[in-house]
Amino acid sequence: xxxxxxxxxxxxxxxxxxxxxxxxxxxxxxxxxxxxxxxxxxxxxxxxxxxxxxxxxxxxxxxxxxxxxxxxxxxxxxxxxxxxxxxxxxxxxxxxxxxxxxxxxxxxxxxxxxxxxxxxxxxxxxxxxxxxxxxxxxxxxxxxxxxxxxxxxxxxxxxxxxxxxxxxxxxxxxxxxxxxxxxxxxxxxxxxxxxxxxxxxxxxxxxxxxxxxxxxxxxxxxxxxxxxxxxxxxxxxxxxxxxxxxxxxxxxxxxxxxxxxxxxxxxxxxxxxxxxxxxxxxxxxxxxxxxxxxxxxxxxxxxxxxxxxxxxxxxxxxxxxxxx
Amino acid sequence: xxxxxxxxxxxxxxxxxxxxxxxxxxxxxxxxxxxxxxxxxxxxxxxxxxxxxxxxxxxxxxxxxxxxxxxxxxxxxxxxxxxxxxxxxxxxxxxxxxxxxxxxxxxxxxxxxxxxxxxxxxxxxxxxxxxxxxxxxxxxxxxxxxxxxxxxxxxxxxxxxxxxxxxxxxxxxxxxxxxxxxxxxxxxxxxxxxxxxxxxxxxxxxxxxxxxxxxxxxxxxxxxxxxxxxxxxxxxxxxxxxxxxxxxxxxxxxxxxxxxxxxxxxxxxxxxxxxxxxxxxxxxxxxxxxxxxxxxxxxxxxxxxxxxxxxxxxxxxxxxxxxxxxxxxxxxxxxxxxxxxxxxxxxxxxxxxxxxxxxxxxxxxxxxxxxxxxxxxxxxxxxxxxxxxx
Numbered sequence: 001x002x003x004x005x006x007x008x009x010x011x012x013x014x015x016x017x018x019x020x021x022x023x024x025x026x027x028x029x030x031x032x033x034x035x036x037x038x039x040x041x042x043x044x045x046x047x048x049x050x051x052x053x054x055x056x057x058x059x060x061x062x063x064x065x066x067x068x069x070x071x072x073x074x075x076x077x078x079x080x081x082x083x084x085x086x087x088x089x090x091x092x093x094x095x096x097x098x099x100x101x102x103x104x105x106x107x108x109x110x111x112x113x114x115x116x117x118x119x120x121x122x123x124x125x126x127x128x129x130x131x132x133x134x135x136x137x138x139x140x141x142x143x144x145x146x147x148x149x150x151x152x153x154x155x156x157x158x159x160x161x162x163x164x165x166x167x168x169x170x171x172x173x174x175x176x177x178x179x180x181x182x183x184x185x186x187x188x189x190x191x192x193x194x195x196x197x198x199x200x201x202x203x204x205x206x207x208x209x210x211x212x213x214x215x216x217x218x219x220x221x222x223x224x225x226x227x228x229x230x231x232x233x234x235x236x237x238x239x240x241x242x243x244x245x246x247x248x249x250x251x252x253x254x255x256x257x258x259x260x261x262x263x264x265x266x267x268x269x270x271x272x273x274x275x276x277x278x279x280x281x282x283x284x285x286x287x288x289x290x291x292x293x294x295x296x297x298x299x300x301x302x303x304x305x306x307x308x309x310x311x312x313x314x315x316x317x318x319x320x321x322x323x324x
Numbered sequence: 325x326x327x328x329x330x331x332x333x334x335x336x337x338x339x340x341x342x343x344x345x346x347x348x349x350x351x352x353x354x355x356x357x358x359x360x361x362x363x364x365x366x367x368x369x370x371x372x373x374x375x376x377x378x379x380x381x382x383x384x385x386x387x388x389x390x391x392x393x394x395x396x397x398x399x400x401x402x403x404x405x406x407x408x409x410x411x412x413x414x415x416x417x418x419x420x421x422x423x424x425x426x427x428x429x430x431x432x433x434x435x436x437x438x439x440x441x442x443x444x445x446x447x448x449x450x451x452x453x454x455x456x457x458x459x460x461x462x463x464x465x466x467x468x469x470x471x472x473x474x475x476x477x478x479x480x481x482x483x484x485x486x487x488x489x490x491x492x493x494x495x496x497x498x499x500x501x502x503x504x505x506x507x508x509x510x511x512x513x514x515x516x517x518x519x520x521x522x523x524x525x526x527x528x529x530x531x532x533x534x535x536x537x538x539x540x541x542x543x544x545x546x547x548x549x550x551x552x553x554x555x556x557x558x559x560x561x562x563x564x565x566x567x568x569x570x571x572x573x574x575x576x577x578x579x580x581x582x583x584x585x586x587x588x589x590x591x592x593x594x595x596x597x598x599x600x601x602x603x604x605x606x607x608x609x610x611x612x613x614x615x616x617x618x619x620x621x622x623x624x625x626x627x628x629x630x631x632x633x634x635x636x637x638x639x640x641x642x643x644x645x646x647x648x649x650x651x652x653x654x655x656x657x658x659x660x661x662x663x664x665x666x667x668x669x670x671x672x673x674x675x676x677x678x679x680x681x682x683x684x685x686x687x688x689x690x691x692x693x694x695x696x697x698x699x700x701x702x703x704x705x706x707x708x709x710x711x712x713x714x
Contacts, residue, residue: 093601093604111601112601112604112605112608114386131386133386133387133390134383134386134387135598135601152387153598153601153655154383154387154626154655155383155386155387155390156387156633156655157387157390159390168390171390171391173633173634175653176653176654176655176661177598177655195655196653196655196660196661197653197655197661198661225698227659227660227661227697227698249659
């Protein structure tokens, strides 16, 4: 207890740079690595089940959720002690999920079964199973929580699931192998990455949540074969100005002006860059680099890579703890 | 009327043009009398090819359910003598898209019989000439040509700087064609074939209790005294001798081609680029591992499904026009989109190099460049193909 107080006091002394924990799932290492966002040191690594991929955290910062894909469930960990808590049913092969902004329920993509499973994180009951396209993967939720968007990698669609009745209300065809769906903070735009198509579809969302495909962003890097520019993870700043797109085997993160859709820059990161998350103040963006077994920290304002940190084997997902 | 109302509502909700396309496809497989394979792992399952078709049907139907598109599939297996009658029956039912698993000669015969209104998708015939002088406007080749596979293997040898190859070929016409493809590939990628020997098929027993004893004595002698070489490349299209080569050579060298490291369209161990999901879905459906024929058939039906999804039409002519256009692209668990070559209807695709347990490499290899696509370093490029049907 005393040590805890001391740490708290020191953190307060250090000024406004509040440290947050960064949780990284290691797909092959079967662990989660914990990094301190102030010192950027690895502070812990704990076992997280078989083939951990998607990772998220409760809005209160207390519970870390991990898709343990080969265990066919979502494992839950205490963010403070890393102790494992009772698991959540997820349906088979959970890959990615998204949490309701209020912290409940959890919407989970079941890659092998063409389903999205909705799970209550408190009662640990499955609330619904929604049939979607082949190989569901990306999961996004509108800021008003009216729609959950799932992308299906072989069907090549974004499915808009109404959270009130779990019915699909809209489908939008996008390019090959859609991986990730990210709403802007004001809910007026949805960005869907297509790994094999090499594009990001920009979908305008009207007041009723109805989608309209308006633009496709493509990428070009001199000296890199266009085939290797494979958009995967995506994050947008809350002011809606900058979209960051992880380009997989191109080992770069694209910086896109989210209003004009122009690609402004490419930031070199580690190998096979996959998913990303901001620190709560959006000063930093952390990328997982699956083939170099590290994460890269990007200075968001400067749009520069600051450092890389070794984590476990084949890092896949990343989530940053909210300010506590 | 009561039933209709929800259906109409569902259709109206779709932002994509919801035309009620109904694609009916047949998979026609011609079964030839074959000897037992050298390895039990290669025994032909009764649902060969059809299993891949079934998975593709399910994939297409799932996608179609969101668009109001429906898919029907018929699978037909016949002996060679009945192939043409079977095709007539299929076409008589009004089916215009047919996936064919047949040898080179029969594929050509069936394509000519089908005529211009029908679209044939070739899922197993690999003769390079079907993509050149013997090409047909109504045939799309989903399976790669012999020259694509040979280029994939030899490109790997070139990347490894295995500059001197010892070519061992069988005595059948198909083996000679394969050897020709290796020679062409060697010339293209700057590798020399320093020695060539023919392994004659004398019709001896293949899989006997004492087979390995004889093999162990005979093969070293057969390969003795070859000019100095870095690797052996085997041309054994008939599965007569190649699997015996590794470990039995006079000079210990890696084997590529028909044994050792083999160029394949797909293998059951392949996991990269989301292929794990494909393997799991296939295994759950069929209770066995996937074969190349299954993958090629799956891919052929996915080509059709993708065309229907994007065009909203199930018309064979519209499908052909779309898949040959630069609009068409498809994800196939090979790390990049696959597309068609407009000069001969061949699907451009990476070729996996399989060692029997894992995907050891994938061609095209790094550094082999092309003005359009590195994939066009494999097989007949536009100036090389003598196809003028497109």
